[in-house]
Amino acid sequence: MKHLSKIVLATLLVFGFTSVKAQDANNPWAVGIGTNAVDFYPTGEDAPLGGFFDEYFNTGDHWNVLPAVSKLTVSRFIGSGFVAELGGSINQIDQYGDRSISDLSYYSVDASLDYSLRAILNDGWFDPVIGVGGGYTWIGDQEGETISNLDAATLNGKLGFNFWLSENVAFTLESKYKHVFETETASHFQHAGGIKFVFGGTDTDGDGIYDKDDECPETAGLPEFNGCPDTDGDGIEDREDACPNEAGLAEFDGCPDTDGDGVADPDDECPETAGLAELNGCPDADGDGVRDDEDDCPEEAGPAENDGCPWPDTDGDGILDKDDDCPEVAGVAASNGCPEPTAEVIKELNQYSKTVLFDLNKATIRKGSEEALNSIVEIMKEYPQTIFHIEGHTDSTGSDKYNLKLSKERAASVEKWLEEHGVPSNRLTSEGYGESQPIATNNTAAGRQDNRRVEISLDKDKEMKDKSGDKKMK
Structure with a gap:
């Protein structure tokens, strides 16, 4: 008994700092610790027993409570709400029905198949549990040098409640009826209360989402993206983000549009200056179809073949130099800009x-x-x-x-x-x-x-x- 408290303290330290969820496929294992009360009275009609459920809550006259950690359980989630549990408990019996006796030792080992109703109740913090199983109980009486032992197999039925305090810790209450078929040992109720810790899920990337449900199990991510990351925090997960390291817009597949011209930066050859989509995001101030950074005359419209500048008419004859065979001498159109003989x-x-x-x-x-x-x-x-x-x-x-x-x-x-x-x-x-x-x-x-x-x-x-x-x- 004196070592039991140390074991319980070690268990608290290990599981109290483990980030796991309620017992399910991701967190299949659970360890429970608590105290128990044994009540022999309200289980039958033969003295010293009262009728079934008579004085069920008469804790002062009938309950045998060991004020210490007196129960340990280990359980594993099986699936579809079913949990298999193995537990052991100890107690000291001073009240045997309506009679007082002298310090009987009580030991029990029980196994049960439990069913959680939590899923039916929308996975909230309130988790009713019903169970059925069996066990073995030892009751020992020592008088001087003589020790008499009463032991028997039991058929158990259980009703309990888990109150989930967090994703991995629950406060538990249960009442278990243990039916004994042999007359030497009386059938009885065993009540228990304590704390349960769930654990056992695999979370490779440590993002709180277990690998079973994590679409990116080796990279820490967010719950809203099923465990996948959003590195730039723009609300678009990296797998679907064309620019995962730069916050952007959904319309540009997660890429930014710094100059706001409707052309995403990766496709924008002038990302700092608003421009036109047809010019790959670059501006055309004079509207001549030649982008400003390639336009020798950005403020004057001109053709691309003249680098964006208007064609000159050096001789002023109304025929542009490009079409003027005599650009420095005024002429006529009929002679391609050259003068005609007088x-x-x-x-x-x-x-x-x-x-x-x-x-x-x-x-x-x-x-x-x-x-x-x-x-x-x-x-x-x-x-x-x-x-x-x-x-x-x-x-x-x-x-x-x-x-x-x-x-x-x-x-x-x-x-x-x-x-x-x-x-x-x-x-x-x-x-x-x-x-x-x-x-x-x-x-x-x-x-x-x-x-x-x-x-x-x-x-x-x-x-x-x-x-x-x-x-x-x-």
């Missing part, structure tokens, strides 16, 4: 062209004409987008058919000479008109001389073409 220039060209001479009845250019032709080339080069038309004309001498053929050949000869000396072929056209466009009378030698001529004009109705006929430009 009437004075055309007049000058024709003054030179009048001095171009041909062999008689031939399209061969005489050598003396080269100086005039070179002057024509130099003038044409000053207008790189202008299309010049070479016209061949004859007098009325000869047939119309012959004159037309000769005028075409002479115009073509001039065109070929100009091409060979630096004027692109796509900037030249030629045609012969025979005797159809005289500028003087064909009745005099002087008039016929004037009519035999090459003229240069602007060809505004045709596109410049290369030799293969591919369109080049207008």
